[in-house]
Amino acid sequence: MKRFILAVLLLIVVVTPVYAQLSSNPAVMDPALFEEIGRKGGELVLGLSSSPRSFNFYGIIDNAAYTILYNILDPLVMENPATGEIVPGLAESWTVDDSGTVVTFKLRDVKWSDGTPFTADDVVFTMKHVVMNPNAEGNSVDRFTLGGAPVLWEKVDDHIVKAILPVPYGAFTRVLTHALMVPKHKYEPYIAALNEGVEPGTINKAWTTDTPVSDIVGTGTFVLSEYVVDQKVVLKPNPYSWKVDPEGNQLPYVSKLVYLIVQDDQVMLAKFRSGEIHRITITGQNYPALKREELSGAEYGVLAGSPVSPVPSPPHLAFNWDIDDPELREIFRNDKFREAVEYTIDRYRIIEDVYNTLAIIPGVPVLPANTAFYNPEIEEIMRPYDLEKAKQLLDEVGITLKDGVRVLPSGRPFQITLTTAVNVQPHNDIAVILKSEWEELGITTHLQLISSTLVGQKRTAGEFEAIIEAFGNQPDPQLRKAIWQPGRPLYYWHRSTMDENQEPVLENMEDWERRVFDLFELGEVEMDPVQRKAYYDEWQAIYAEKLPVIYIAKGMELAAVNNKLGNVFLKDNGQIVGTNYTIFIK
C-alpha cells in the first residue's frame, strides 16, 4: 500500500504539467506592437539562411545563432521594437546618480525557464565572467571598457544591482540592450576563473549544438525545444515568460516557433510561395512579382517599410587615401576630387533602376527617420547629380580632358578600379551605373566584382582604389565609432590614421578628421542628450561636406508575409512591426 501511495504521488509530480506561470510583475508590451489581441496556438515558421554553429551567445560570432538566441535570452534593458526607445527588460527600473557614473537596476521577479529564480547573481556573473571575458569569442569587453577601465558590477541584494562606470557614458543603456543575461547555474562550470583546471577558452564550449536542449535555459518568451542538424530549429513558449499583451495575456501567442534552415535565397522564396515559410525579407527585385501575386489573390502580401531600421545597410563609395601610387593618393585626398565624384552620382536614377523605387536618399550616415540623431542640414550640403559641375571640378583638380580621355597632372591617363561585391545585387548594379557615368567624363573604369567576403578582406588590407561597401545604420552613432571615428580599425579609407598598435595617429589626420575624432570622444562621455546630439550633428555636417565616404542610397525594408499571420503590419511611420512574441496565427 505504501508503495502504491508513493507511486501515485510520484505520478502526480511527474504528470503535473508545467502551467504557464506569470511573473509577479509582468511587463506589458507597447500597444503599438498590436493590431489586435491575438489568439493562442498555431505555429510560426520562419527561414534561417545558415545553421546555428552554437547556442552560446558569447562563444561565437554567428548571425543564425543570434537570431535564435534573441528569442531565448533577455537583456536588462531592451529596445522597444515599435519605437526604438529604451524600455525595461529584466530590470524593471533603473536610476542614474548625479555624477552619471553609478546606475542602479531593480530587477524584475522572474524565473529561468527551468524554474530557477533569476537574481542579481546572474547579472553580476554574466557581466563579469561572460560579457567581459576576454577569452569568450563573442565578448563585449570593448563596449564596456570606458577610458581604459571596465564597468564594474556589484550586487546590492538579490534584486538590486549596481553598475559603476569609470566615466559617464551616454550610450550605456543602449549597449546594454545587446548584453543578454545567461544563467549562472548553467554557465558556471565553463568559467576558468571560478573552476580549477578549466582552460580559459572553455567558455566557448558552453552550449554547443549537441548540448541537450533542456540545459539551454533562458528568460525569453521562447525556449529551445529541438534542433535537427542543418534542417530546423524548433522553439516553444517559455512557461515563465514575463511579457504580456495589453490585456494581460502571457506572450507569446504561438505554441511553436520553427526556423527552417534554407541556404539558398531562391529556395527560401519558393518555400514562402508554397506557404511552408510564413514570413521572409525580400529585395527590391522580388517586390514587383510578389506584389502582382498579392493583387491577384495569393495567400500572402508584401510590406514596404520605410527605411527606419539598420538593415539593409546603405551602400557608400570610398577611395583609398593610402594607396601606394603617390599621384592617385594625392587625388583621392583632394576634397575637390571627391566633391566632383559626388556630382557624378545620380541618386534618383539609382533609386529608380537599382531599387525599383524602393529606396530613399540616405543619411550621412544617420537614418533620416532617426529623430534622436539625424541632422537635416546635410540635405542642403549633399551635392545633386550634375556632370557639368563634376567636369569643372575635375579640371580644377588637374584631371583634364585630352583626346576624350581624362589625364592626370603627370600626363598619365586616369584609370580607376572600382571594387564591390558580386553577390550583393544593388552594389553590383550601382557599380555598373557609376562606371557608365565616369566613362562619360572620360575616366576609364574597371570593375572588380568579387565575393563579399573577399571585398571585406581587400578593404581591411587596403587593397583597393575605389570601393562600394555598406555598414548598417546603428541608431546611436557612438556604437559605431569603430567605423566613423578616424584612427579606428574600420575607418578603412584612411588607414594611416591608425598605427600598428591600433592607436590613433593624430598627426596623420586632416584638420576636419581631428575635429571628428574629438567629437566622438566628447559624445562618448556626455550624458545630456541635447549636447550629444549637437556633437553628432556637427559630425554629420563635416562628413557631408568633406565626403570621407559618399553615401548613395538607403533601401527600404521589404517583407513578404503570409496572410495567416496576425500582428505583422505597417505602422503609421512606415515601420514594419511584428515580433515573434506578438505574432499570432489567424
Next chain:
Amino acid sequence: MFRYIVRRFLIMIPMLILISILCFIVIKLQPGDFTTQFLTDPRITPEMVNQIRERLGLDEPAHIQYLTWVKGIITRGDFGYSFAYKRPVQELIWERMGWTVAVAAATIVFTWVVAIPIGIYSAAHKYSVMDYVLTFVGFIGVSVPSFFLALVLMYIHLSLGGTAVGGLFSQQYIGAPWTWGKFVDLLKHLWIPVIAIGLSGTAGLIRLMRGNLLDVLGAQYVTTARAKGLHPRIVVYKHAVRNAINPLISIFGMQLPELISGTIIASIVLNLPTMGPFFYDALLNSDQYLVMTFLMLSAFMMLIGNLIADILLAWSDPRIWYD
C-alpha cells in the same frame, strides 16, 4: 588474395600521409585564416582577433600546427576541433553522415538501375530511333550542370502546383519519428535531388555501357555464338554484357568518395542536409581541421573504393588474378 589486400592497406598509410601534407599546404596557401572574417566586423576589435588566433594556435608556424594535428590523431584518435562549431570535427561529420550516405546511395542506385539497361538496349538496337532519343537525352544529362537542372526541376514542380521543394521533408516531418506518412513525404522530396544529381552520372554511364557493349558485340566470339544459333538474348546478356561491364566496375569504385563529397552546389540549391554545403562553409571560413578531416575522409574513401573495385574485378573476371 589476403596478402594482396593487406599489402594494399599498408601502402595506404604513406599515401594518406602524403595526401594530408599536400592538403595542409594547399589550405595554408589560401590567404588569411579562420579569424580573418572577424576583421571586417565592427563589433570585434583587432586585439580580440589576435587573442582568438593565439588561443586556436593559429599563430604557430604551419608545420607545428600540422604536427600537433597529426599527433592528436595518432595518440588520441582526435581529428581536431572545429573553430566555428567549438566541437570535435569527427562528431560534426558523423552527425551529417546519415543523410549524406542515404542521398548518395539513392542517387547511385538510380544511376545504375537506369543506366545499365538503357545502355544495353541502346547497344543492342544500334541506330534505331530509340537509340537516338536516348543518346540525345544522355548528352543533355552530361552537359547540363546538376545545380541548374535542380533549379529547373524545382521550378517545373512549383509551377505545376507542387509544394515539396528543397530539403528532404516537409517541415512537420523533420525530426519526427518514422511513419508511413513521413516515408511518403520523403519520396515526394527525394526524386528531385536523385534525378538532378544522378542524371549526369546516368548519362555518362549509358554512353560507356553502350560503347563497351558495341565493342564486345563486334568481337569474333559473339559472331561465333550467333552462328552457333544461340538465342540472341543469351548472346547479349550471358556472353557480351558480362565482358562489357568490367570497366564499369572500376568506375563504381570511384563513386565511393562521392558518397561524402557529392555535388556541393546542387546540395545547396536543393537545401539538402548533407556534407556538401557543410564542407563548403568550412572551406569559406578556413575552419582548417574540419576541412582537413573531410579531405582525408574523402581520400580514404577513394583508396578504399579503388581497392573494392579491384577485388570486384577479380571476382567478376576470372582472367584477373592478384598474388
